[in-house]
Amino acid sequence: MKSWREDQRKAGEHVDPADVAAVEAAGIDLDPPTPADRLRDHDHDHDHDGGAPHDHPGDPAGSHDHDHAHPHEHSEPGEPPLIGIVGAGAVGLALGVALTRAGWPIAAVASRDKARRERFRSWVPGTRAFAEATALLDEVELVILTVPDDALPSVAGSLHLYSGQALIHTSGLLGADVLAPAMAAGTQVGAFHPLVAFADTERAVAALHGATIAIEGDDQLAGLLARMAEAIGGMPVRLAPGSKAAYHAAAVLAAGGIVALLDAIAELGRVAGLDEAGSLAVYTPLIRQTLGNAASIGIRDALTGPMTRGDAGTVRAHLAELAADAPDVLELYRVLARRELALAEQRGTLAPDEVTRLRGALANPA
Ligand SMILES: NC(=O)c1ccc[n+]([C@@H]2O[C@H](COP(=O)([O-])OP(=O)(O)OC[C@H]3O[C@@H](n4cnc5c(N)ncnc54)[C@H](OP(=O)(O)O)[C@@H]3O)[C@@H](O)[C@H]2O)c1
Numbered sequence: 001m002k003s004w005r006e007d008q009r010k011a012g013e014h015v016d017p018a019d020v021a022a023v024e025a026a027g028i029d030l031d032p033p034t035p036a037d038r039l040r041d042h043d044h045d046h047d048h049d050g051g052a053p054h055d056h057p058g059d060p061a062g063s064h065d066h067d068h069a070h071p072h073e074h075s076e077p078g079e080p081p082l083i084g085i086v087g088a089g090a091v092g093l094a095l096g097v098a099l100t101r102a103g104w105p106i107a108a109v110a111s112r113d114k115a116r117r118e119r120f121r122s123w124v125p126g127t128r129a130f131a132e133a134t135a136l137l138d139e140v141e142l143v144i145l146t147v148p149d150d151a152l153p154s155v156a157g158s159l160h161l162y163s164g165q166a167l168i169h170t171s172g173l174l175g176a177d178v179l180a181p182a183m184a185a186g187t188q189v190g191a192f193h194p195l196v197a198f199a200d201t202e203r204a205v206a207a208l209h210g211a212t213i214a215i216e217g218d219d220q221l222a223g224l225l226a227r228m229a230e231a232i233g234g235m236p237v238r239l240a241p242g243s244k245a246a247y248h249a250a251a252v253l254a255a256g257g258i259v260a261l262l263d264a265i266a267e268l269g270r271v272a273g274l275d276e277a278g279s280l281a282v283y284t285p286l287i288r289q290t291l292g293n294a295a296s297i298g299i300r301d302a303l304t305g306p307m308t309r310g311d312a313g314t315v316r317a318h319l320a321e322l323a324a325d326a327p328d329v330l331e332l333y334r335v336l337a338r339r340e341l342a343l344a345e346q347r348g349t350l351a352p353d354e355v356t357r358l359r360g361a362l363a364n365p366a
Contacts, residue, residue, distance in 0.1 A: 072162050073107065073139050080104040080231075081166075081224070084140035086133040086155065088116040090198035091170050092146035095232075096124045098205045102231040108139040123201065133159060142224070144192065145169040145179070152178050161187040166221050168192050172248035176216045190217025192225050193248075194234060197255040209233030214247070264329045271325045300343050307340040308347070310354030315361040334362055 075082045083104060085092045088111035096106045106124050110133040111117045117129040130136045133155060137143065141164065147155050149171045156179045161167055163186035167179050172193045179189035195212040198204040213234035215225040222238065229236035239247055262280075269279030293302035306314040315337065322330040341358055344350050350358075 072137065072141070072165065074164075075141060080228075081141040082107040082139065084108040084110065084136040084143045085120075086110045086136060086143060086145045087147040088113070088120040089146060090201075090204070091194075092144070093120055093123060094196075094198050094201050094204040094208075095144065095146065095170070095194075096120060096127070097201060098208050098232040099228070100124050101205070102233075104228060104231055108136045110136040137162065137165070141165055143167045149174055153181070157181040160184060163187060166190065166217075166224075168217070168221075168225065170194070172214070172251055173245060175244060188218060188221040190221045190225055191215065192228070194229075195251055210235065212237055214239050214244075261332075264332050267326050267329055268322075271321075300346055303340060303343045303347075305340065307337060307344045307358060308349070310350050310358060312354070312357035312361045315358060319361065337362055 073082050080103065083099060083106050085096050085106055085108075088096075088109055092109070092111075096109065100106055106127045108128040108130060109117065109120045109124070110130045111120065112131055114131075117131070121127055121129055128136075128139060133143075137159065143159070143161075143165065145152060145155055145167065146169075152169055152171060152174060156167070159167065159182040161182050161184050163184060166188040167182050168176070168190040169179060170193055171178075171191065172195075174191070176189045176191045183189060191214070193214040194208055195214070196204055196207045209232075211234045213229040213236050215222055215229060215236050215238060217225055226236040265283050266274075266276050266279040269276075269282065274282060290302060290304075306312075306318075318333065319330065322333055341355070341362070345355060
């Protein structure tokens with residue numbers, strides 16, 4: 001069985017051994033099973049003589065032991081599965097573009113919004129577009145739900161998979177079990193979470209190259225999803241059971257948290273006379289340098305600034321300035337400074353009285 005690393009080497013792509021070691025050290029399985037069998041291989045439960053299109057037996061949600069057979073469309077042996085995307089938002093569109101460019105075409109998209117359907121079809125020509133997710137089920141073998149996390153239970157509850165189909169979502173938080181209401185005999189559910197900030201379509205498609213993609217599903221589906229991840233340049237991993245919430249919270253800090261920090265930096269930049277572009281031009285090199293330091297010497301040793309020197313007077317001056325001209329940033333500065341102080345203490349270079357003075361300055365910003 002080939003690993004993703006062998007595939008990457010074969011493809012001549014650059015995999016930084018340090019990245020691999022770091023991901024493995026975090027307990028992440030970098031070698032999810034490759035497909036011993038394709039999802040669409042016809043040795044599993046496809047019943048082409050089953051019910052007529054739209055002949056949903058109306059099984060109660062969560063009942064999986066019925067065979068919901070249906071002559072839905074099938075791909076040719078050796079071809080990627082027929083893929084449908086439900087939800088033409090940021091992730092749905094970018095995944096649609098990336099998969100199509102990688103030779104995994106999107107057969108159908110479902111979006112309740114006409115403008116989003118048209119936008120999807122302009123980026124991914126040749127895709128059939130539906131307003132209803134249920135209509136898309138007749139066209140595809142693998143359904144990717146790219147709807148908000150909170151909508152997943154209700155959307156899954158409105159779908160009844162046909163035997164041989166698989167349903168996955170792209171949530172970083174929720175498990176595949178949230179899709180269970182859509183299951184019938186011979187169906188599978190899973191998850192496919194790219195660790196990418198889907199703000200701009202082209203940039204997101206580019207960022208999928210080298211991105212970690214957390215996959216979930218039984219071995220057969222996970223194998224297919226690993227190949228799909230590799231096809232768009234991603235690095236498929238399987239997370240330890242129960243770790244998804246922490247993994248996703250870290251991702252939210254790494255994306256939205258950094259944006260919130262940038263916003264605070266820009267607010268202080270405005271006080272100093274810089275517009276947003278000016279702040280980004282001034283502070284981005286410092287941010288890059290800090291990231292580079294953390295990558296090469298570790299997070300703790302990358303810390304610089306007044307906390308490492310015991311400069312309580314500097315901290316007091318900052319807090320006074322924030323209270324006067326940027327009160328919205330005051331609490332954020334204090335919360336982060338406490339974490340910086342803890343890191344500085346771990347280094348063991350601050351004298352006890354310096355730690356006391358810094359703690360006092362942070363406790364009494366007035
Ligand atoms: N954004 C990211 O950076 C990111 C990264 C990784 C994973 N994810 C995950 O990817 C999923 C989608 O996120 P997104 O950022 O693409 O969201 P989004 O841009 O808000 O798009 C969501 C899509 O789902 C459809 N939708 C919204 N509410 C719905 C409902 N109640 N029922 C059915 N469809 C509904 C929307 O409407 P239409 O049907 O009208 O099109 C829209 O097209 C989420 O699970 C998210 O956690 C996001």
